[in-house]
Amino acid sequence: MIHVLDELRVLPGYLGDVRGLVRDTYEPALTELGMPLERSWIAPAVELFDEPTDLLLLWTAANTPAFWQTRRGAMTGARVAEFWDAVSPMLAGRNRRIMVDAAQAGDVP
Amino acid sequence: MIRVTGFVHLEPDALEDVAAAVERMRDHVDALALEVSPTKSMAHGAGQLMVLAAFTDAEACDAAAAHPYVTDVLRPILDQRASHVEVVRYSPGRRDVRARELAQGIQRTLLLHVDEHADAADVARFERNLAAMPRYIDAIRNSALSRVDDVWGCTGRPWTHVWEQEFTSLGGLTDDYMNHPYHWSWVDTWFDPQAPNHLVDTTLVHAMCDLDQSLLALDA
Numbered sequence: 515m516i517h518v519l520d521e522l523r524v525l526p527g528y529l530g531d532v533r534g535l536v537r538d539t540y541e542p543a544l545t546e547l548g549m550p551l552e553r554s555w556i557a558p559a560v561e562l563f564d565e566p567t568d569l570l571l572l573w574t575a576a577n578t579p580a581f582w583q584t585r586r587g588a589m590t591g592a593r594v595a596e597f598w599d600a601v602s603p604m605l606a607g608r609n610r611r612i613m614v615d616a617a618q619a620g621d622v623p
Numbered sequence: 624m625i626r627v628t629g630f631v632h633l634e635p636d637a638l639e640d641v642a643a644a645v646e647r648m649r650d651h652v653d654a655l656a657l658e659v660s661p662t663k664s665m666a667h668g669a670g671q672l673m674v675l676a677a678f679t680d681a682e683a684c685d686a687a688a689a690h691p692y693v694t695d696v697l698r699p700i701l702d703q704r705a706s707h708v709e710v711v712r713y714s715p716g717r718r719d720v721r722a723r724e725l726a727q728g729i730q731r732t733l734l735l736h737v738d739e740h741a742d743a744a745d746v747a748r749f750e751r752n753l754a755a756m757p758r759y760i761d762a763i764r765n766s767a768l769s770r771v772d773d774v775w776g777c778t779g780r781p782w783t784h785v786w787e788q789e790f791t792s793l794g795g796l797t798d799d800y801m802n803h804p805y806h807w808s809w810v811d812t813w814f815d816p817q818a819p820n821h822l823v824d825t826t827l828v829h830a831m832c833d834l835d836q837s838l839l840a841l842d843a
Binding site: 516578581582585588589594595598607608609610612613614619 | 801802804807809811815816817818825
């Protein structure tokens with residue numbers, strides 16, 4: 515199992531808009547490509563008025579072929595690019611981590 | 624040493640004739656090595672024929688390009704039979720040679736364009752990450768990451784880097800290389816438009832062919 519964690523630093527006042535774009539655009543696109551959303555969080559646990567709030571999105575790919583399928587599909591399909599174009603002005607920054615269970619390191623099918 | 628790598632786009636019925644014409648360069652030009660091999664079907668943007676050449680120095684390379692066989696025989700054949708020819712010239716950059724005697728292997732060449740506006744420190748880190756792949760992936764027997772000096776026939780953004788690897792078999796590329804976590808969870812982020820550190824253009828030449836003898840192990 516491969517997990518992809520998107521860490522979005524959402525500018526004050528935009529959390530609802532960003533969550534809506536994730537729900538309506540990004541999540542359906544990645545789910546269709548083979549990497550569904552497993553969990554989402556905000557940190558801190560309240561939307562801040564005057565500082566960015568982090569929106570964390572945890573995606574799951576069953577194995578390496580599923581990861582590559584999603585990766586290639588996201589690159590060639592328009593929906594994913596449109597999502598990032600729409601959401602980027604609402605972000606102070608972002609990060610992406612590609613992870614496996616520590617006990618599984620080096621042993622992903 | 625100067626390396627020249629070419630990708631020839633052809634109709635299938637022209638492959639044999641054009642490959643033979645390129646092979647005949649051996650009789651005329653002074654090359655350290657010349658490999659002419661059909662591109663594997665899984666390649667992307669790489670045409671049907673790969674030409675890998677190595678020359679002692681820039682002078683030898685220029686002399687080969689100006690040789691009458693090349694200017695008066697080979698180029699007219701290419702003009703007539705090839706729809707497109709793409710060529711890069713470069714001095715070998717960071718090399719990692721683990722199998723000097725590698726023979727009957729697989730050559731993989733990736734041409735890429737790094738964003739010219741990218742921060743120099745990020746580019747240096749990207750190059751370190753890419754060049755370190757053989758430390759993690761044993762199937763990469765020899766490799767070289769080089770900056771491109773000259774490009775001919777490129778239809779998009781000009782290639783800035785050549786990332787070459789040599790494998791003992793195609794599985795080393797399609798399985799070990801593609802499925803290694805160092806590749807997909809670390810190096811690939813530089814190539815992925817969804818990743819914030821992305822700095823490689825999405826248009827690539829991803830090519831592989833049979834290889835008689837290692838070129839990456841050649842000394843100038």
